[in-house]
Amino acid sequence: MEIINFTPISAFIGGSLIGLSAAILLLINGRIAGISGIAGGVIYPEKGDMDWRIVFVIGLIIGGFIYQWSGLGVGVSHIQAVVDTPMLIIAGLLVGIGTTIGTGCTSGHGICGLARRSPRSLVATLSFMASAFVTVFIVRQLIGA
Amino acid sequence: MQSPARVIAALTAGILFGFGLSVAQMIDPAKVINFLNIFGAWDPSLAFVMGGGLVVNAIAVPLILKRKSPILSEYFRVPAKTEVDRRLVVGGVIFGVGWGLAGYCPGPMLTSLSFADASILTIVAAYVVGTFATKFGLTKYETYKQTKHAENEACVG
Numbered sequence: 396m397e398i399i400n401f402t403p404i405s406a407f408i409g410g411s412l413i414g415l416s417a418a419i420l421l422l423i424n425g426r427i428a429g430i431s432g433i434a435g436g437v438i439y440p441e442k443g444d445m446d447w448r449i450v451f452v453i454g455l456i457i458g459g460f461i462y463q464w465s466g467l468g469v470g471v472s473h474i475q476a477v478v479d480t481p482m483l484i485i486a487g488l489l490v491g492i493g494t495t496i497g498t499g500c501t502s503g504h505g506i507c508g509l510a511r512r513s514p515r516s517l518v519a520t521l522s523f524m525a526s527a528f529v530t531v532f533i534v535r536q537l538i539g540a
Numbered sequence: 541m542q543s544p545a546r547v548i549a550a551l552t553a554g555i556l557f558g559f560g561l562s563v564a565q566m567i568d569p570a571k572v573i574n575f576l577n578i579f580g581a582w583d584p585s586l587a588f589v590m591g592g593g594l595v596v597n598a599i600a601v602p603l604i605l606k607r608k609s610p611i612l613s614e615y616f617r618v619p620a621k622t623e624v625d626r627r628l629v630v631g632g633v634i635f636g637v638g639w640g641l642a643g644y645c646p647g648p649m650l651t652s653l654s655f656a657d658a659s660i661l662t663i664v665a666a667y668v669v670g671t672f673a674t675k676f677g678l679t680k681y682e683t684y685k686q687t688k689h690a691e692n693e694a695c696v697g
Contacts, residue, residue: 396582397580397581397582398581398582398583398584399574399581399582399583400571400574400583400585401583401584401585402565402583402585403584403585403588405563405564405565405585406564406565406585406586406587406588406589406592407588407589407591407592408560408563408564408592409560409561409562409563409564409565409566409589409592410560410564410588410589410590410591410592410593410594410596411560411592411593411595411596412556412557412559412560412563412592413556413557413560413561413564413589413592413593414592414593414594414595414596414597414600415556415560415596415600416552416553416554416556416557416560417553417557417593417596417597417601418596418597418600418601418604419549419552419553419556420549420550420553421600421601421604421605421610421616421618422600422604422607422610422611423545423546423549423610423611423612423613424546424549424550424553424610424612424613425609425610425613425614425615425616425617425618426550426613426617427617427618427619428553428557430557430645430646430647430650431646431671434646434650434671435671435675438668438671438672438675439671439672439675439676439679446547446550447546447547447549447550448550450547450550450551450554451550451551451553451554451557452554452650453551453554454550454551454552454553454554454555454556454557454558455554455555455557455558455561455647455650455651455653456558456650456651456653456654457551457554457555457558457654458554458555458556458557458558458559458560458561458562458651458654459558459559459561459562459567459651459652459653459654459655460654461555461558461559462558462559462562462563462654463562463654463655467563468562468563468565469565471562471567471568471655473568474567474568474569474570474652474655475570475659476569476642476659476660476663477569477570477573477642477643478641478642480658480659480662482641482642483642483659483662483663483666484662484663484666485638485641485666486638486639486641486642486644486663486666487638487642487644487649487662487663487664487665487666487667487669487670488638488666488667488669488670489634489635489637489638489641489670490635490638490639490644490645490646490649490663490667490670491638491666491667491668491669491670491671491672491673491674492631492634492635492638492670492671492673492674493631493632493633493634493635493636493637493638494631494635494646494671495631495670495671495674495675495678496627496630496631496634496674496678497627497628497629497630497631497632497634497635498627498628498631500635500645500646500647501590501639501645501646501647502557502593502645502646502647504632505590506590506593506594506597507597507601508619509594510593510594510597510598510601511597511601511618513619513622514622514624515619515621515622515623515624515628518624518628518629518632519628519629519631519632520632521632522628522629522631522632522633522636523632523633523635523636523639524636525633525636526632526633526634526635526636526637526639526640527576527636527637527639527640528576528578528636528640529636529640530576530636530637530639530640530641531573531576531577531578531640532577532578532579534640534641535573535577535580536577536579536580
């Protein structure tokens with residue numbers, strides 16, 4: 396197996412910052428830092444607790460800005476979508492549909508849920524991980540080969 | 541309107557999250573695909589991102605949940621449900637296909653709005669539509685089920 400572009404240190408530091416973010420949100424506001432859940436409450440508002448959700452999403456974008464301004468890491472100039480527009484639309488729809496039905500994504504189930512040892516999050520994480528591995532295998536190895 | 545302190549806490553958490561994702565380079569879909577492409581040239585970095593998040597949370601969360609309540613809220617809104625249902629698997633599988641196709645999960649997608657080009661705007665728009673339509677559909681379905689349930693109950697009586 397060939398290993399490429401492996402960046403364990405920045406990955407672990409970045410992951411720890413995400414963990415710290417989740418801890419702050421839980422400690423102060425009593426909320427789980429699940430991005431699809433937080434964004435879902437903005438996209439389809441149900442109750443009157445919108446402001447912290449909107450502000451959190453704005454924070455995500457500011458966090459991205461700070462990274463670019465700080466000159467830390469490798470920046471964003473090399474970043475490009477890996478698929479064309481129709482595929483981006485299909486992918487975006489599936490991510491929206493799937494995270495809503497499955498009540499969470501990589502952050503809510505994969506980090507917060509697993510850390511709480513939630514059996515539901517374990518099942519969800521195994522499901523989306525397995526499905527993503529199979530999808531990439533089909534698209535990149537079978538079709539793309 | 542919520543207390544300003546709570547909003548500031550949410551903003552701080554959001555900034556840290558977006559910055560963390562960026563530092564970890566998870567905003568680069570090629571890096572995510574290279575993790576998922578286990579039979580190709582493999583980049584294990586994403587596992588270290590989840591590992592970092594898990595280590596911090598596995599230590600912090602049990603300590604936090606020992607408190608009676610969060611600092612600025614009455615109670616912890618942590619899912620109490622433990623039973624596993626089919627929805628989790630179905631939703632997870634659908635999400636996984638979308639994630640594997642383009643390399644974007646919700647966090648990196650939204651964080652990437654900080655340097656949005658046409659591709660990022662496209663996938664975010666599709667994500668918003670997918671989320672809205674599904675929430676709308678699920679809400680209708682739940683209401684329908686409750687109505688049916690009520691009708692059945694009435695028949696029994």
